[in-house]
Amino acid sequence: MDPLYQEHILEHYRHPHNRGRLEDFDVKHKGVNVSCGDDLTLYLKWGLPAEGSAQERGTVLKDIAFEGFGCAISQSGASMLSDKVKGMTKEAIRVFEPADMYALYGTTISPAREKCALLALHTLKEALGK
């Protein structure tokens, strides 16, 4: 098996989850990997959770979708991250770190591919401020 292109990564690349656009969204935000020109557009729909007290509830990510053009690393990353953060609160997403992103890949990302691996996360973080 390839050290980087592991089966789950390739699976997300070939059959991405949450790929496309949302008809009903609160935030649309485009991120660009300046080193290669690849781009990623995120659509976010915020809402309130079904359960929990009002203070605890906060805002949760009800739905997310992405579109764009990129390599297997950036595209599979967007797919895995979108799965991961769907249903999470804004606060939880705020503290989601690059290390957590690398954990989704479950393999070593070389410095040359860091920007690819973190494109989705950086775009999501930027979108939080919108």
Next chain:
Amino acid sequence: MTFDIQKIRNCFPQLKSDGYHYLDSAATSLTPAKVIDAVDEYYRDYRANVHRALFSEAVTATDKYEEARRKAAQFIHAKSAEEIIITSGATESSNILVRTLEESGVLKEGGDPTVMTERASIVTTEMEHHSALVPLQQLAKRTKLELKYIPLKDFGLDYAVAEKLITEKTALVSVILASNVTGTINDVEKIADMAHKVGAIVVVDATAAAGHVPLDVRKLDVDALYFSGHKMMAPTGVGILWVKKPLLEKLEPSSFGGHMISSVEKDGAEWAPIPERFEAGTKNIGGMIGLGAAIDHLEEVGVENIHEYVSEIASYAMTKLESIPGVSVLAEHDAKKNAGVVSFVCDFAHPHDVAEILARDRVAVRPGHHCAEVLHAALEVKATTRASFHLYNTKEDVDALVASLEKARAIFQ
């Protein structure tokens, strides 16, 4: 042609290790030992700043530096070394040139003061490198001149459209001699002819052509031409800007400081003669001496011979690549008109992923837009994988590229 490839490869220390397939010469070429030695000698034996000082090291440094300037002049068949401005590379050359053309007011009247019309446009091509294009875009913004693009036709330029775009209203025509993406060698003579008929100034980016295509500014009949040393075996950080003397004499410097003046008083300064007037500050002296040695190396082999040899490899690469299912070559297919650059896309993988797999097999290629986003848009792709060849490459390098691409196909398909 006798082209002793083993002898040539032995000149390049970086090719000592077996199994390294360097296919990224369009980004920067490898350096022959002779060039490294020339630079080394400067730093070890006679490092000194050039001009004026009288101690022998400074005299030697000045001699070697000026000798390299003369070699650069001969390399492009310039009339004299006075027309050669030493810069840090193509990007600086392009920026200096655009600024000085603007500030000297020559764009208003075009290159030919006898043709006095209202100049309103700049014409360039969709093929340009960002280093040529972005300064032109900024110039257009500042001057309100309209920037027009000669479109692509297949992998070359559409000369019929060029004919329509270049009119009496055109102040400046800026064209790339060879594309760093498709390898296409453009018919600059033809464009220059169109431009000069209407009195426009013609500027040429010869960066991807230098070392691959014999450069003859008089035959091309252009007004200015520039290139970087590091794409033609010289060190990084040195480049050339050539401007035809009658035009150069009309230009005002746009960068000021030491070395470019003849005298400075409290209320102003007088400029040094050309070309020093355009060379503010201390240049990359060692780099320029290295550029001189690089020109020697290229001329020993012969640029014509290099082109013939590299064409054959590029042609072989295009045939081999196109035999792989899912691979499309985006390059000038007539190898005689290709400066050794073969870009391609694979329907099974993104260029970044292709380059990653290739790197594991020590096949060095470059993914991305290669600083030519407008060209990629015209080709309707976001990015390509680029294999570029030079005199030290072999068909075995191409075979390694192809074998590795087959691996990528197996992984991603």
